Amino acid sequence: MTQTLPLTGRDLFWPPADELTEAAERIRAVLGDWPPTHAPWRICLTAPDEPNGGDLIVIADAQQHGEQVARWLVQGAGVIVAAQGTAVLHLGGEKYRLEGQLAEDWIPALAAFLDCGFDPHDALVLALAWRDGDEIRGDDAFPHDIAHFPRVAGLPDAPAQAFARCPDRLGLYPVLPTAEWVERVVGFGVKTVQLRRKSAEPADELKREIARCVAAGRAHDAQVFINDHWQAALEAGAYGVHLGQEDVHTADLHALAAGGVRLGLSTHGFYEILTALHFRPSYIALGAVFPTTTKVMPTAPQGLKRLARYVRLLDGVVPMVAIGGIDLQVLPDVLATGVGCAAVVRAVTEAADPAGAVSALQHAFTQ
Template sequence: MTSSTKETLPLGGRDLFWPPADELTEAAERIRARLGDWPASHVAWRICLAAPDDANGGDLIVIADAQQHLEQIARWQVQGAGVIEAAAGRATLHLGGERYALEGHLAEDWIPALAAFLDCGFAPHDALVLAMAWRDGDETTAAVDAWPCDLTRFPRVSGLLAAPAQAFAPCPPRLGLYPVLPTAEWVERVVSYGVKTVQLRRKTAEPGVLVQEIARCVAAGHQHDAQVFINDHWQAALAAGAYGVHLGQEDLHEADLASLAAAGMRLGLSTHGYYEILTALHFRPSYIALGAVFPTTTKVMPTAPQGLTRLARYVRLLGDVVPLVAIGGIDQQVLPQVLATGVGSAAVVRAVTEAADPSLAVSAMRQGFTP
């Protein structure tokens, strides 16, 4: 959908703002019309520009100073509402007991832009990131659509731990097929097929067994000139001299990132949306994983599936900045659609470990990647 076919996009015939604000609604509809086709949000959200007497579960209440509303903020959150404290180039979302703090630009139209991105189905913290990347008039200047894709316009996450002084060692810009495997035996087997990037993701093991498993994986990587990442167990990976580690956002507070970077290890970080992408970029990782693209049964995901449309937007934003890995529910059938987004790597799990012939499955999937 472009401006040449439609100048506004009605947003569900409901009140987007409280108190009702026709001018903001018209701006939100005008912006939304230039953001492309997205499934409508299932959340009955409402942006409140004044404090409501009773908050609804989908309310996002915009205030200028949280210190003046501390008791109300606690009550609003209990009622399921979120609170956005916005002033002087800063916006902090309080939602569900979490705090999402951003610093950057607040355009005059940031509130209608927020409404438009919420209507595209993005969670409030990700919609807020996109609203802060918005610039007044973007909906009139973009050639195809007005989706934010200039990283220099995006806000930064404030309050993060300091990144290591030394950036993490680089890895190839396109990692190709990236099997995530449950045991050292699987790692040894798959690298023998010629796969150059694998990950050991072993969630449960006795410490002694885990050390042995990681040592076997590191040895297999050396033998077959393959890049072996270890999921989560960064201390053991560091001691074994592994090529790299893969961590989740929750691990950033626990891992000794400075020691990992100083040792020359590569770091991959999981992300599930724009806010976590900005968090990951702060630490200058070797690659960023984007997921889950599709529903997956291999682990419990904190967010709904991202889908191919979001993946393509992430690639447009980050493809020249950091290597990217698509992950989550990817198999041989959907791999061509995933690679059509331009992503340089796709992580697979069951497509290998549950294949009737893993060697043939790996060979077929590797053919989909360009050299």
């Protein structure tokens, strides 16, 4: 058992429950060493008189507690509605709906994963992936079999056909701001790039930029993904499109899949990975691995330990791309997790010698 993260003596459950605490500590001991959580969540099996922002209140029937649930949420607490085969987390104005197996020890497992620092929606995913007795089946019982994981409910229908495949290991993946940059970098021999234009611009100009990128990809036998602008990318015959989680509700995924366009989806944890897998994309991007200044991130940096867990979970399921704060200095550590692709931004676009930077980055993939 790890000696640095004992659970006994903490305010883990309300009302206090020694048996649940002992089970949580037993599970926690085989999950590996993680930085201490900065959010001391408390799982409430009955509602406290004054719930607060650190409470997760577990109930079996939302309708029975309708007015109370609304009040608890206003007070800042989270609510988990758990019934046979389903668990719905209400937290921060969001609903996280999961369908899967509720093991007898799912509540102490939830406490253990919260203690590992996972946000409640990801900890709930892992708790539903837990199987009773996993803690005695090996030194490392962290869930890694995708077949045991729950599924996200209430998502739009996925396309009838899965998205076209891309290589299992995409290698170096520069994310670039303009068509000029795309032309330069594929000219250096890079085989996978992405155009990410975030500034507002006339539609005709955007279409010209995308057309240039598509032409450059074809000329250099490179795979060019277009970020966000899926309609223009589809019209231009782009190799692929990269979208965020929110885009799956608005983009015509059926048209993209039917058109043979590859799809990459951004994710920031286990719940979003399950959401992405529902749509059977060509790859899943996971980040930010390290702090990054290129965009505002919805979650804290993932770090290498979590990246290694995601790689193990998705091995043989779907190609994975690590992204966020990656440069030549940290790239060997990133690749040591087993991930087959690393996206970079400033490591190329802010390099004094972009060609030399690309060469050095590519060389790291051959070590």
